[in-house]
Amino acid sequence: MTGAGGIGYALIALGPAFSLFVTVIASKPFLILTVLGSAMMWLVSLIACGLLWRAFLPGAVWVFLPLLITVVAIQEAVRIYYWHLYLKIEDFLNKLATKVSKQQLVATDKIQIAIASGLGHGIAHSVFFCLSLLTPAFGPATYYVDSCVHMPLFLVAAFTALGFLLLHTFSMVIAFNALAGDKRSHQLFVPVMHLCAALLTLVNLLPGGCIAGVPLTLMCAVVTMAVAGKIVWDKTGSGSGDLNSLHRVHSASRL
Amino acid sequence: MRSVPDLENAMYQSLQGYPCVRLLNVTGELGCANPGRTKAIAPIQRFQDANSVQLSAPRTLLLPSSALVGFLKRLEEADGSSSSLEQQVAGLLIEYDNLSFPEVAGFSADSIFPQAEFAPYDTKSYQWNPTGSGIMYRRLNFPVFLLHKNSTDDVQALAAKNERVGFKYPLNVAEFNAVMRTTKAGTHTTESCLRENSCLPLGGYSVWSALPAMNVSSPTGKPIVLAIASMDSSSFFHDVAPGADSPLSGMLALLAAVDALAEMGGLETLKKQLVFLVLTGESFGYLGSRQFLAQLKSDSNFVMGLNATSIYQVLEVGSIGQAYDSTFYVHKQASAATTPTLQILNALKAAAVSLKDSTSKPQVKPASPSNPGIPPSSLMSFVHKDPTTAGVVLEEFDTIFKNKFYHSQYDDASNINVEVIASAASLVARALYMLASDNTADTTILKSIQVNVSLVEAMVGCLFHQEPGMTCELVKSLMTPSQGFTTHYVGVFQQEPSAIPDPYYIEDTSRFVWNFLADRTELNRKEWKKFSAQNEECTDACKNPEEVCVASTADHKGRCIVSTTRYVPAFSPRLGYESSGWQLLPLETGDTMGAADPVYTESFWSTIGLQVYLQESSWFDEMVLFLGVSITAFSFFAIICTKAVFQKRLKRA
Numbered sequence: 001m002t003g004a005g006g007i008g009y010a011l012i013a014l015g016p017a018f019s020l021f022v023t024v025i026a027s028k029p030f031l032i033l034t035v036l037g038s039a040m041m042w043l044v045s046l047i048a049c050g051l052l053w054r055a056f057l058p059g060a061v062w063v064f065l066p067l068l069i070t071v072v073a074i075q076e077a078v079r080i081y082y083w084h085l086y087l088k089i090e091d092f093l094n095k096l097a098t099k100v101s102k103q104q105l106v107a108t109d110k111i112q113i114a115i116a117s118g119l120g121h122g123i124a125h126s127v128f129f130c131l132s133l134l135t136p137a138f139g140p141a142t143y144y145v146d147s148c149v150h151m152p153l154f155l156v157a158a159f160t161a162l163g164f165l166l167l168h169t170f171s172m173v174i175a176f177n178a179l180a181g182d183k184r185s186h187q188l189f190v191p192v193m194h195l196c197a198a199l200l201t202l203v204n205l206l207p208g209g210c211i212a213g214v215p216l217t218l219m220c221a222v223v224t225m226a227v228a229g230k231i232v233w234d235k236t237g238s239g240s241g242d243l244n245s246l247h248r249v250h251s252a253s254r255l
Numbered sequence: 256m257r258s259v260p261d262l263e264n265a266m267y268q269s270l271q272g273y274p275c276v277r278l279l280n281v282t283g284e285l286g287c288a289n290p291g292r293t294k295a296i297a298p299i300q301r302f303q304d305a306n307s308v309q310l311s312a313p314r315t316l317l318l319p320s321s322a323l324v325g326f327l328k329r330l331e332e333a334d335g336s337s338s339s340l341e342q343q344v345a346g347l348l349i350e351y352d353n354l355s356f357p358e359v360a361g362f363s364a365d366s367i368f369p370q371a372e373f374a375p376y377d378t379k380s381y382q383w384n385p386t387g388s389g390i391m392y393r394r395l396n397f398p399v400f401l402l403h404k405n406s407t408d409d410v411q412a413l414a415a416k417n418e419r420v421g422f423k424y425p426l427n428v429a430e431f432n433a434v435m436r437t438t439k440a441g442t443h444t445t446e447s448c449l450r451e452n453s454c455l456p457l458g459g460y461s462v463w464s465a466l467p468a469m470n471v472s473s474p475t476g477k478p479i480v481l482a483i484a485s486m487d488s489s490s491f492f493h494d495v496a497p498g499a500d501s502p503l504s505g506m507l508a509l510l511a512a513v514d515a516l517a518e519m520g521g522l523e524t525l526k527k528q529l530v531f532l533v534l535t536g537e538s539f540g541y542l543g544s545r546q547f548l549a550q551l552k553s554d555s556n557f558v559m560g561l562n563a564t565s566i567y568q569v570l571e572v573g574s575i576g577q578a579y580d581s582t583f584y585v586h587k588q589a590s591a592a593t594t595p596t597l598q599i600l601n602a603l604k605a606a607a608v609s610l611k612d613s614t615s616k617p618q619v620k621p622a623s624p625s626n627p628g629i630p631p632s633s634l635m636s637f638v639h640k641d642p643t644t645a646g647v648v649l650e651e652f653d654t655i656f657k658n659k660f661y662h663s664q665y666d667d668a669s670n671i672n673v674e675v676i677a678s679a680a681s682l683v684a685r686a687l688y689m690l691a692s693d694n695t696a697d698t699t700i701l702k703s704i705q706v707n708v709s710l711v712e713a714m715v716g717c718l719f720h721q722e723p724g725m726t727c728e729l730v731k732s733l734m735t736p737s738q739g740f741t742t743h744y745v746g747v748f749q750q751e752p753s754a755i756p757d758p759y760y761i762e763d764t765s766r767f768v769w770n771f772l773a774d775r776t777e778l779n780r781k782e783w784k785k786f787s788a789q790n791e792e793c794t795d796a797c798k799n800p801e802e803v804c805v806a807s808t809a810d811h812k813g814r815c816i817v818s819t820t821r822y823v824p825a826f827s828p829r830l831g832y833e834s835s836g837w838q839l840l841p842l843e844t845g846d847t848m849g850a851a852d853p854v855y856t857e858s859f860w861s862t863i864g865l866q867v868y869l870q871e872s873s874w875f876d877e878m879v880l881f882l883g884v885s886i887t888a889f890s891f892f893a894i895i896c897t898k899a900v901f902q903k904r905l906k907r908a
Contacts, residue, residue, distance in 0.1 A: 005876035011883025016890035023894045058257065108905070135259060140296070141266040141868035142425055152425075152871070153262075155879070162886070236904050 006138035009154045013130045013161035017123050020169070024115060031116040038082065038120025038172075045078040046128065061205060068198045076191040079172075082117065083179045110180075111173060111232060118172030122165035130161035148210035156210050160201065163217035167197055170221075170228035177231050186231070193224055268409065270429075270865045272348070272400035273494040273664075277435040277860075279445050279454055280853035281839070287395040288435040288858070295398055295433075297345030298426040299867070301414035305329055310343035312422075315429040317348045317414050320401075323491075324362070324388045331393070346431040347399040351407045361386035361659025364491040369631045369662070372851035373541055375588065375638040378627035384656045390491055391662065398433035400865050401492045401664065413867055424872035429865065436859035445856045449830075449837045454856040456837055458748030458826030459487070459535040460756055460765045461543045463558070464772035465819035466513065466529045467522045471560030471801075477528040478567035480690045482683070483633050484509040484531075486743065486764050488662060489538040493744040495664035499671045499719050501656075503743060504576025505649075506533055507676050507714050510771055512684035515706045517775040525691040527567065533768045536745045536825040537633050538662065540852045543825035544636035550823055557823045568595050568690060569646030571634045574658055575679040576671030578651035581615050583679060586622040586629045586648040588638050595645035598694055599686075603649070605694070606685035609701040615678035623654050630656075639848050649683070651675075668719035673712050680706040718743075718764070725763055733770035735809040736763045747857050748826045756822040758795065765822070773805040773820035790814035827854045 011018075025031045049071045056063055094104040105113075136143070137154045145153050171190045178186035197220035204213035256262055275287035289295050301317040302308045305325030308316065318326060330341050367387040371379040402410060413427035420426070437443065440453040448454035469475070484506035488498020497503075513531055516522070522529070534543035551563045575583060585600050603619045610617055629635060629648050637644045651657050660666040685701045710729075717727040718741070725736035741763050749760040758766055791797065793804035797815035805820075807813025829852050831840045842849055 002873075002876050004880040005871070008876070008879030008881070008883035011887050012879070015883055015887030019887055019890040019894055023891065023898065132259060133262070136263045136266055139263075139266070140430070140870060142871045143262065143266050143869065144425070158883075232901070233904075236901060 002140060003138055005142075005154070006134055009134050009137050009158040010131065012155075012158040013126050013134075013165070014123070016162065017119060017126065017165055017169075020115070020119055024112060025119065028112070031112060034113055034116040035120040035123065038117040039124040040120075041078060041082055042075070042121045042124045043128075045075050046124075049074055064202060064205075065199075068202070069195065072191065072195045072198050076194065079175055079190070080179070083175065086113070086117070086176070107235060110176065111235075114173040114176040115169060117176075118169035119165075121172065122168035125168060126161040126165050129164075130157045133157050147205060147207050150208065150211050151214075156204065156214055159214045160204075160217050163214075163221040164197065166221035167194070167224050170224045173228040174224070174231060177235070189227060193220060196220060267866050267868045270400075270406040270410065270867060271403035272406060272865050273403075273492040274433055274863050274865075275395070275399040275401075275492055276433070276863070277437060277858040278457075279437060279443065279448055279856045279858065281445050282853070283394065284437070284443055285392050285394050287397065287399045287433065288438055289398050289431060289433045290396045290438075292434055292439050295345045295431040296428050296870070298417055298422060298428050298870075299348070299410060299414045300417060300422070301411065308340070310340060313343050313345045315346045315348060315431075316344055317350065317410055319350050320352050320362075323349055324390060327388075327390050327393060327395075330395075341396070344397050346397050346429060347395075348410060348429065349399065349401045350411070351402050351404045362663050362665060363387045363659070363661040364391040365389070365489070365662040366392065370538075370541065371631075373635050373639075373848055374628065374631070375590075375635055375642065376628040381627050382655065383630050384661050386656075386659050387661070391489065398431040399491075400431070401495065410867065424875065425869050427867060428870045429867050432862060432864040434860060436861075438858075445854045446839045448856055448858065449839065452836060454858045455747035455749065456826050456830050457536060457539045457745055457855045457857060458542060458546075458824065459745050460761050460769075460822040461532065461534045461536075461547060461825045462765060462769045462772060463530060463532045463547075463561070463821055463823060464513070464776050465560070466516055466531070466776045468776060468778040468817055468819040469528065469560050471819060474560050474565075475528070476565065477526065479528050479530050479561065479565045480687060481566050481569045482509055482512075482529065482531045482687055483534060483544075483569060483571040485534045485537040485543070485633060486768060487535040487538055487543070487745040488666065488743045490662055490664050490666075490744075492664060494742050496662070496742050496744040497664070497667040497719050498662070498743045499667050499715075500576040500651075500658045501574040501661050501666060502537070503718065504574055504671050504676050504679075505572035506768070507711055507718075508575055508680040508683055509533070509572050510714065510768070511677065511680035511706050511711050512687060513772060513775050514710055515680070515684040515704050516688060519688065519700075519704060522691065525688075526693040526695075527691045529687055529691050530561065530566075531772060533772075534633055534825065535762075535765060539745060539855045540827060541633060541636050541848070542827045542852075542855075544633040545828050545848055545852075546825050547823055548636055548640055549828040557821060559821075560819060563640075567645065568599055569634060569637055569644060570599055570683070570687065570690070571632055571646065571648040572679070572683055573630070573632055573648050573650040574656070575649060575651045576676050577657045578617075578675050578679065579672065581675070581678065582618045582620055583682060584620055584622045584650050584653045586626065586632075586650060587646070588629050588634075588642070588644075590638070590642040591647075592643045592645045596647065599645065599647050599690060602686040602689035602694055603647075603682065605689050605698075606682045606701065609685055609698050610678070610681055613678070613681070615674060615681075617678045617682050619682070620653075622650075626654055636848060649679070668715055671715070671719075673708065673715055676715075677706050677708040677711045680711065717767075725767075730763075730767055731808065731810075733774060733806050733808070734758075734763075734766050736767075738763065745825075748824070752824045752826060752832050756824070761822065769820055769822060770805055773803055773816065773818045776818045776820060777805070778817040790816055827852055829854045 053067055097104045142152045175190045200216045203209045277288040278286045297313045297315045299317055300314045305322040333340050363384055363386045365387050366389040367382050367384055369384055417426050436453040437448045440451045442448035442451045442453050485502040486506050488496045490496040536543040550558045587596055607617050607619045632648045634646045634648050637646055660670055684704045689696050713729045716723055717725055717730050721740050724739040725741055726739050730736055746762055792812040793815050794807050794812055795804055797804050802815040803818055804813040805816050829840055829849050831838050
């Protein structure tokens, strides 16, 4: 729908990612690498899922149900694997810091790494599920699927991508915290929310479903953001730990 | 849908249609084009007839074909300097139809007296073609397409969808790409566009052949009987100009006559020489016949063996495919020399008498003396050159055209009758033999001249039907066509006019006529001892300059034969070709036809296309951009605030 429309859709899907990248990630090279590494890992998991399900697609509509369940399961398993990798790296970095007499990783560093990891997942999702779809949106035509006459396909894709971007980014914050702290309810929250959001997108398949499906996806994202916010709030609150373990005393950060 | 390219294909639908393109002449432009350099895009709206068209915003009009003339007339009448109705028309789509609208009225894109300015008499208001609308000569500032059958159904559905939503966006729009080079170059007449190389002159290659073959380097000096037909037609949409009755039925009759005469022996003993001439470009200022006469005058290589003084009599075979009452009318100009012209009429009558036992029983009658003169025909060029020319035009009609679809897309195979054409062919063949024998041939010989009806049927299938089209057996045995289904619009002249004709640049119809005539008029090698005993193989040229290469196709080589069959370039004699390109030549005094000649040229274009898709209103796109920018800005702001809040919180802790 012309350049204006195309850019608009791209900004809806990736604008917040861009903002987050510029304000939080860009100044720290290690975080940039984290974003890239996490994106790569997410893509590998996606390829694995694709190989698994290639033979069954395109198929009947009910195929989406087992497909979504297995894919979410695989991605959550990969998240756990990623967490273990992260622990190894955290250990290595701390040892390195001790060697050169610098401060070890503090809580804010860990939260930033979590955000970067989540952002990597989110950006990879947006690029593959939305950005590639947007190329025709730069032309003069638009497209409406039969089951959604309220908004163009591109708008649905952009909003859904936005929702999942926020979901992935802040899920990682919750997950890191939960896996480190061993709090069962928080550990379950991420996979359950991920599965919920994925299954709720099936609502879009119903005639006129996008009117409900898109807001639902965005709501899942908001809930996730709220939970992540609460966790970080609690963590940074007074009495939650020694000052030095929370944030860097000196502004010069080598991370 | 499996991929993004699939999505893109689903979004855009290309339509099949025939465009109306931009032509230019010495005074200005005609035809249709995009108004500027950009594509024309507007939502599709359908109306049932011309009078109900009411436009409140720029639209792509979808009209049934019966409404075309009425709508263009409405535009013409409403025309101040900028009629608001015309301004709202972004483009026009005409539905395909099976001729369901009142057939009795007929439809012709040409005028009521086609090419009246060339008539060698003063009554320019005579109504030869009463169904004529003249829309071919209109200049329109929007693109017009005639839709194919399949595309018509699709577009009707899209227009209905637009109606259902009350023309609220998103709407189905049509995108026209008919941007003409002459518009981009700002050249609006023939002279300026030829100078700027933004157009090419109309033209092609006419074909002449002699039976029996003549020794062109040392002609015998026998008086020549010239039989003429034309192979080009026209219509509002150049890609559908079948011209089955007018004028190609005449050409079919002439070709079938040549086929019959070629079987006869002893032609070289007759007193006169038969020469056949199939002209092209006659619909556009008689450029074929005028150029032929100009070539004769300048004694060019293309017409070696002929000269203007040796042409004694002219028999033109016009539209003869609808003579259902088996009566053919002989039209002549009052100024024609009495004796030789009467001889032609008598030859035709003798031919008719010899056919009185046939199933068709054709009759020959002189045309009504109340006619102002000859009907629109190539003979007009000859009469202008020499009013005493002994020539006649054989037609199916007496005082007005029988063809109700003259120069329109409806003048197709259903508009002609094979038996009638075969009957006319017999008449022409026997009359020509009679004339060649100086009207001395007896009935027995005449009766032995037999026309092959299945040949006529085959030619109709090749020239006027989609199947088999030009890939039919008859054509394929003689040449490889460049396309399966051909239109008979003359097209543009693509070579340098003095160059040896390169078959690559010659239209399929011309090539077919050339190969057909060469093949039929092939001289028996045994009769001419100076030629080798065998036909050599060839692809385009023969070692012996007096031989020509016939029937060279992609599948098999041709053979070198002795035949006097030649191409003659056809383009307006008002044009000349220099190293810098085509130029308009100054008008010679006394050249009445040249003064009347519009000198048609056709604009170049890079691509002509038509597609439809769903489009949002522009404010929607702007809203989406605004939304994206806002979300990005808001997130920036939110992150910075959150960062500040947490930093404060950490400092406090």
